[in-house]
Amino acid sequence: MAEIHFHNGEQLPLELHKVRIVQKLDLQPVERRAEAISEAGFNTFLLFNKDIFLDMLTDSGVNAMSDRQLASMMIADDSYAGSATFTRLTEKLKEIFGTEYFLPSHQGRAAENIIAMTFVRPGSIIPMNYHFTTTKAHITRLGGIVEELLVDEGVKIESNYPFKGNFDLDKLERLLAEKHDIIPFIRIEAGTNLIGGQPLSLENIEKSADIAHRYGVLTVLDASLLQDNLYFIKTREEYAKDLSLREITRRISEKMDIIYFSGRKLGFARGGGISIHSKELYLRMRELVPMFEGFLTYGGMSVREMEAMTVGLDETMDMDVISQGPLFIKYMTDELIRNNVPVVTPPGGLGCHLDASRFIPHVRQEEYPAGALAAAVYIAGGIRGMERGTISEQREPDGSEHLAAVELLRLAMPRRVFTLSQVKYAIDRITWLYENRNLIGGLRFVEEPSSLRFFFGRLEPVSPWPEKLIAAFRRDFGDSL
Numbered sequence: 001m002a003e004i005h006f007h008n009g010e011q012l013p014l015e016l017h018k019v020r021i022v023q024k025l026d027l028q029p030v031e032r033r034a035e036a037i038s039e040a041g042f043n044t045f046l047l048f049n050k051d052i053f054l055d056m057l058t059d060s061g062v063n064a065m066s067d068r069q070l071a072s073m074m075i076a077d078d079s080y081a082g083s084a085t086f087t088r089l090t091e092k093l094k095e096i097f098g099t100e101y102f103l104p105s106h107q108g109r110a111a112e113n114i115i116a117m118t119f120v121r122p123g124s125i126i127p128m129n130y131h132f133t134t135t136k137a138h139i140t141r142l143g144g145i146v147e148e149l150l151v152d153e154g155v156k157i158e159s160n161y162p163f164k165g166n167f168d169l170d171k172l173e174r175l176l177a178e179k180h181d182i183i184p185f186i187r188i189e190a191g192t193n194l195i196g197g198q199p200l201s202l203e204n205i206e207k208s209a210d211i212a213h214r215y216g217v218l219t220v221l222d223a224s225l226l227q228d229n230l231y232f233i234k235t236r237e238e239y240a241k242d243l244s245l246r247e248i249t250r251r252i253s254e255k256m257d258i259i260y261f262s263g264r265k266l267g268f269a270r271g272g273g274i275s276i277h278s279k280e281l282y283l284r285m286r287e288l289v290p291m292f293e294g295f296l297t298y299g300g301m302s303v304r305e306m307e308a309m310t311v312g313l314d315e316t317m318d319m320d321v322i323s324q325g326p327l328f329i330k331y332m333t334d335e336l337i338r339n340n341v342p343v344v345t346p347p348g349g350l351g352c353h354l355d356a357s358r359f360i361p362h363v364r365q366e367e368y369p370a371g372a373l374a375a376a377v378y379i380a381g382g383i384r385g386m387e388r389g390t391i392s393e394q395r396e397p398d399g400s401e402h403l404a405a406v407e408l409l410r411l412a413m414p415r416r417v418f419t420l421s422q423v424k425y426a427i428d429r430i431t432w433l434y435e436n437r438n439l440i441g442g443l444r445f446v447e448e449p450s451s452l453r454f455f456f457g458r459l460e461p462v463s464p465w466p467e468k469l470i471a472a473f474r475r476d477f478g479d480s481l
């Protein structure tokens, strides 16, 4: 992907690939969309694909593969042990990260399980720039404590700070000085997921690793969103401007003791694993792989996915490939800002994030603004996003609501999946919705599971606001879908 100047003055992200396999999409009329979200209990997780036009729920396992990836699947070597496919994957990781050893796992969270079981003890502290849901669950399940040491700028919704995923190095230094004997490792999350795919700088990664090593503490990189982080280092960081993507990757990996990733994101396939420099650390984790994942040469992955991941990792070292997501997200974010729609800035990787607290300030947090906005965006455009607000939190032990720090609607951008006209459509419908934001009302639970309520919970509107939205849509768009 390149940003191209058009003669008419526009600057647009231009696809440097052509589409050779397509999947038909349906765009249902607005009346059917309102019916579908009602059937789904106003929870976008419970919608069916036949009712969805643009699925922006997640970037996990839904990225488009290249012709080279699909072709590689035909030479997969399906043997239980000694598979040539595994050798190719290990060699590719060695080429990119310089790591000698690789432990495969069925996806990213399985790698987290293995690392946590090996290193976390009751009372262990794990410092990190920011947590990810599954990471935190594995650490706390074993009695560990997560300490988030993100720079203050990281949680500001509107900012022009280029590296909102950075560690606060002073806080890291202080914590390590005081508690290093109960800190088995620090965890560095590239392309920090839950704060909007925001990157760390190369300089910050190197400095945090140096601090950890000075106190004899291991460094662990969560590289699931490394491809986006690499793009931002290359384009935003003066310190790295003369380095190639491969050199930046090596500079990062030289400072890491352990690198793990979700192959559903990094490598554009499905699977995951752990790359390790030292034999000693490899041996400490190794026995857990056959116990929980599968034999050491596949770890629960299909060999076809492993071949595709090998090629996908190679393509991650190509700026034309990894720029696609960030440039589409930047385009979408910038256009929404031009239309005064409140969004998280600067644009990160992963997706575009709408700020529901400012989009619909009249909806109280107890009536789930991010969830209501997710339902409204679906009704307005058949676009499915993910609620990142109070519905995603769990109630307090006394049953009271735990209000989220931010109410966001995440609109993920699966890599190489959408065209620019589809993105423009999303911008148009969201802008229309913003102009009609007063029509949107809140939600309340009708079925609330005690855990993971955001996956399975069912809600209803507190007033008949969806009908009003349909009427406004018909008034403004006539018979159009």
Ligand SMILES: *Cc1c(COP(=O)(O)O)cnc(C)c1O
Pocket (backbone or CB within 6 Å): 060, 107, 108, 109, 110, 132, 134, 135, 189, 193, 222, 224, 225, 261, 262, 263, 264, 265, 271, 272
């Ligand atoms: C997705 C993700 C994971 C978990 O990976 P899965 O393959 O979904 O299990 C871990 N860390 C980060 C940063 C992620 O984005």
